[in-house]
Amino acid sequence: MTETAFSDESAHRLCPLPDGRKLGFAESGDPQGVPVFYFHGFPGSRLEATLLPVKGLRLIGVDRPEDIGALADFLEIGEFGVIGVSGGEPYASSVAHGLGSRVNALALKQMRAYRMKRANHPAADQDLREGPMMAAMVKSWREGLKRSSLGIAADARIYGAPWHFVLEDIKVPTAIWHERADTVVPISIGEHYAASVPEAAAHFTESNGHFSIVMNSYDAIADFLKSKA
Template identity: 30%
Template sequence: MNDSFNNFHIQLKDGRKLGYAEFGDPKGKPVFYFHGWPASRLSGIETDTAAKKLGIRIIAPDRPGFGLSDFKKRRTLLDWPDDIVELADALKITKFAVMGCSGGGPYATACAYRLPARVTKAAIVVGLGPVNIPGNLDGISLINRISWGNNKRFPIVGVLASFGNFIGSKISPALSRRIGFGAKEDRSMMTNEIKERMNRSLREAFQQGIRGPAWDWHIYCNDWGFDLKDITVKTYLWYGAKDKNVSLNMGEYYHAQIPNSELHIDPHGGHLFRYKIEAKILQKLIT
């Protein structure tokens, strides 16, 4: 495997460092890629081949406390669009699309909600939805259902989940993958290349310890601070019916809530089916 990409960072107005990587065509149409949980900017490599072919510039930032980005105390979901505006301004990008995969989904919705004058289109790809909505956890694996389902009674769950992934990234990434991806459809997608990329992104997620990932979990499990019905940006939703990590019900919930949304379902897709359709997803964002 010979992945090549560039790592960068900017200093934000509040003094924090925001790290990011770039993939695809450096002169292409800009798409901001938001990584999953727990992952990092390095996950953006999954879009690289398709982005180069389509003439798309992928900018993949680390969230605060992940990878190269400094932790921010008490941040909220709606703080993220402010960071993205500063990054876009630094790169002299006026308008852009956003793509949130898995745990990056809520961050894509936040940008679509907060930045309608700048976000041209949004893609939520197997994106995590609100976990406290009845039915949204139906169909996922038992370990995920227990973790998300008990977040209100036991907020420590987010810390424990982050710590477990942190230990897994150090001791046995293979075991972490097996626990994290329960669907046989996902295991069949695990080429050596995909495994190594996932391992690398997971390790990078915990470069600063567990604070960033644990606070992400806190954000997912609490009020997001806005109504999905107020999103006006065209939003594309991509979900697999066999996904054991993020329920198809979450995609259907997003579709019911976001007025200008379009839901695409792969009846045989797991959480990783997106690797087969990166070009389709990106094409929607630039046409």
């Protein structure tokens, strides 16, 4: 069930940053719920956070995964959870590492791997690709590319570059969801994160795809994030 207590304008908000830039973000779900910053996949935009079922969460999707501390201050949020989906995982992990004193939980779904192959999607994904979910995803992708392709180009470079931290240094309660039959991101990536992040809880499913696991696991993910708030 989707909670949409926020107005349509909440999908098109801007946060002024100290250096004069503005960070685009969107809010959805329960305004009084547990605040959770959502890092979208590759490609994507803040709108991706408005597409998912939400129960008791205040989801905040960001266009660019930077200056999250400043955005939290702008929204008068002290502690918060973090979700990283596919290409958003490196950024969610970075926030959990760099702002660990403010992050109460980290949820990772289908972690992104560099140099990913073209894939035949499982039947579970095909059902989503042929329905309204795909139209909504395309809208998010178009929003991310509306002004420039520079953001996507920067993401592609970052995925292949060395990180400034190691997963073993993440000290935030972490849960990982990954589909064993994922043809986009291999299960070995999820297993690597599960083995590296201290005390991470791993949930490896058997009947989803790269896209459908997000929908089918969302209640469990929301429960995890709420339990750590």
